[in-house]
Amino acid sequence: MSTLASTIDPPTSDMAIPAPRRVAVIGGGLSGLAAAHRLRELDSGAEVVLFEATDRVGGILATTRREGWLIERSADMFSTREPWALDLCRRIGIAEELIETDARFRRAYVVRRGKLIPVPEGFTLLSPARVWPIVTTPLLSLRGKVRLAWEYFVPRRESASDESLESLVVRRFGREAFDRLVQPLIGGIYTADPAKLSVAATLPQFVELEREHGSLIRGMRWKQAASRGKEAGTGARYAQFVAPRDGMQRLVDALAARLPPEVIRLGAPVERLSHHAECWEVTIRGEASPLRFDDLIVAVPGHVATRLLQSVDQQLADLLGKVTYAGCSVAVIGVRQDQLARQLQGFGFVVPAIERRSIIAGSLASLKFPGRAPEGKLLLRVFVGGALQPELAGLPDEELRTLVLGELRELLGLTGEPEFFEVVRWLGMMPQYHVGHLDLVSQIETQAAKLPHFALAGNSLRGVGVPFCVRSGERAAEAILASRGAAASASPEAARG
Numbered sequence: 319m320s321t322l323a324s325t326i327d328p329p330t331s332d333m334a335i336p337a338p339r340r341v342a343v344i345g346g347g348l349s350g351l352a353a354a355h356r357l358r359e360l361d362s363g364a365e366v367v368l369f370e371a372t373d374r375v376g377g378i379l380a381t382t383r384r385e386g387w388l389i390e391r392s393a394d395m396f397s398t399r400e401p402w403a404l405d406l407c408r409r410i411g412i413a414e415e416l417i418e419t420d421a422r423f424r425r426a427y428v429v430r431r432g433k434l435i436p437v438p439e440g441f442t443l444l445s446p447a448r449v450w451p452i453v454t455t456p457l458l459s460l461r462g463k464v465r466l467a468w469e470y471f472v473p474r475r476e477s478a479s480d481e482s483l484e485s486l487v488v489r490r491f492g493r494e495a496f497d498r499l500v501q502p503l504i505g506g507i508y509t510a511d512p513a514k515l516s517v518a519a520t521l522p523q524f525v526e527l528e529r530e531h532g533s534l535i536r537g538m539r540w541k542q543a544a545s546r547g548k549e550a551g552t553g554a555r556y557a558q559f560v561a562p563r564d565g566m567q568r569l570v571d572a573l574a575a576r577l578p579p580e581v582i583r584l585g586a587p588v589e590r591l592s593h594h595a596e597c598w599e600v601t602i603r604g605e606a607s608p609l610r611f612d613d614l615i616v617a618v619p620g621h622v623a624t625r626l627l628q629s630v631d632q633q634l635a636d637l638l639g640k641v642t643y644a645g646c647s648v649a650v651i652g653v654r655q656d657q658l659a660r661q662l663q664g665f666g667f668v669v670p671a672i673e674r675r676s677i678i679a680g681s682l683a684s685l686k687f688p689g690r691a692p693e694g695k696l697l698l699r700v701f702v703g704g705a706l707q708p709e710l711a712g713l714p715d716e717e718l719r720t721l722v723l724g725e726l727r728e729l730l731g732l733t734g735e736p737e738f739f740e741v742v743r744w745l746g747m748m749p750q751y752h753v754g755h756l757d758l759v760s761q762i763e764t765q766a767a768k769l770p771h772f773a774l775a776g777n778s779l780r781g782v783g784v785p786f787c788v789r790s791g792e793r794a795a796e797a798i799l800a801s802r803g804a805a806a807s808a809s810p811e812a813a814r815g
């Protein structure tokens with residue numbers, strides 16, 4: 319693989335050898351690791367130090383094991399539709415370890431009056447690509463189906479301004495399709511309030527379809543024809559997702575292993591940042607003197623960045639503080655298959671808010687990928703809270719257990735006690751891209767660009783999914799190198815090798 323460093327002419331004997339650049343990366347989640355890795359990949363002489371507050375890298379991404387079970391504490395797969403994570407896996411040598419979702423179970427269910435009904439085949443996120451499954455689904459009333467089909471004739475929106483997911487879907491497909499299908503499907507992914515969620519920031523492909531084709535159904539059918547039906551099915555959407563055989567932790571471990579050992583500093587919570595006379599100062603909690611760096615990449619959650627940057631640029635800190643966060647708790651449950659009276663043949667189910675239940679979604683994690691549960695057993699992950707029920711995510715473990723198991727008894731016919739029940743808390747950890755988010759991000763980026771040798775990365779800006787975090791880290795690294803002119807002689811794309 320060629321690197322940027324190898325494309326730059328070596329210094330001649332009468333040229334002064336420039337001192338190696340010292341770059342600080344704050345935050346050892348996927349975004350920060352991707353940034354540190356990209357810096358070293360493009361400039362192997364760079365002295366990179368990555369500061370991570372906790373005693374492990376990976377941040378939100380974490381995989382744990384217990385007697386035959388493989389448990390994902392947050393993300394359990396990533397999309398290959400966007401190339402950045404897959405491309406990184408290839409470059410760090412773990413592409414061969416990626417496994418696809420089990421084709422036998424590529425479907426999801428929606429709760430309707432306490433029953434689990436399959437999502438109509440061909441319904442991808444918020445638009446149908448096939449007619450017959452919609453005609454026959456018991457999820458919608460006849461009136462709801464007619465209104466959904468009427469989408470074909472709903473005039474194109476004239477305004478180019480952002481709108482909420484709820485506004486787009488109700489406008490085009492009607493209230494019923496929104497309440498019974500789209501709200502739970504999207505709510506399950508973003509744990510968001512669809513009345514606030516920006517479509518431009520989260521589902522721009524649908525904005526584009528309306529703009530280009532005047533109708534989402536027409537646009538989906540056009541896409542289906544163009545891909546000769548390959549993209550039409552709900553199952554086809556799941557075919558885009560992969561995970562490392564050993565779990566998502568493998569991705570961060572492989573990234574960390576590519577960095578020289580002196581790069582990563584664990585247990586190093588950054589308390590203060592400042593910029594003086596062409597250099598950045600990083601102060602670690604409990605350490606008296608700050609450390610000096612030429613460049614700085616901040617890859618921590620938005621609310622942490624807000625705090626750290628207050629002393630550097632109040633305006634930037636204020637803008638970052640405008641990105642709001644929600645949270646959820648994930649109940650991870652191991653059961654025997656014969657404990658479930660209703661055996662789902664799918665990856666999981668989502669729960670519409672109108673059903674007034676206390677869980678957002680349930681994932682049959684061990685049906686998605688092999689090797690997640692012992693023979694004859696099932697690994698379930700149940701999501702609680704989100705932007706619409708924040709009070710539930712914070713319930714004490716015992717109350718959460720009673721609530722979740724109660725729901726599973728009603729919905730899946732769970733009997734007896736699970737083999738284990740763990741709670742993973744992600745309170746205030748999920749950025750919410752509200753209407754106007756892209757404008758806010760533009761303002762943040764404009765303000766950040768005024769700071770010398772500085773870049774931001776992380777999931778609070780241009781995508782929460784794993785591929786987007788990789789892209790944010792890599793772009794930050796490339797921007798830092800470009801700011802010093804080092805990247806001028808080779809484009810990042812060329813340097814990928």
Ligand SMILES: Cc1cc2nc3c(=O)[nH]c(=O)nc-3n(C[C@H](O)[C@H](O)[C@H](O)COP(=O)(O)OP(=O)(O)OC[C@H]3O[C@@H](n4cnc5c(N)ncnc54)[C@H](O)[C@@H]3O)c2cc1C
Nearest residue numbers: 345347348349371377378392393394588776777782783784
């Ligand atoms: C429950 C859940 C399920 C998800 N499922 C999926 C999925 O299936 N697919 C998918 O693509 N995405 C999924 N995501 C999203 C994705 O996992 C995250 O967006 C991504 O991992 C975030 O990475 P990050 O590096 O930007 O942030 P983080 O992982 O939050 O990393 C930030 C790091 O900064 C550190 N830090 C904080 N403060 C300081 C400080 N002062 N000094 C030093 N270090 C500090 C933190 O300890 C942390 O390690 C999910 C997220 C959640 C919560």
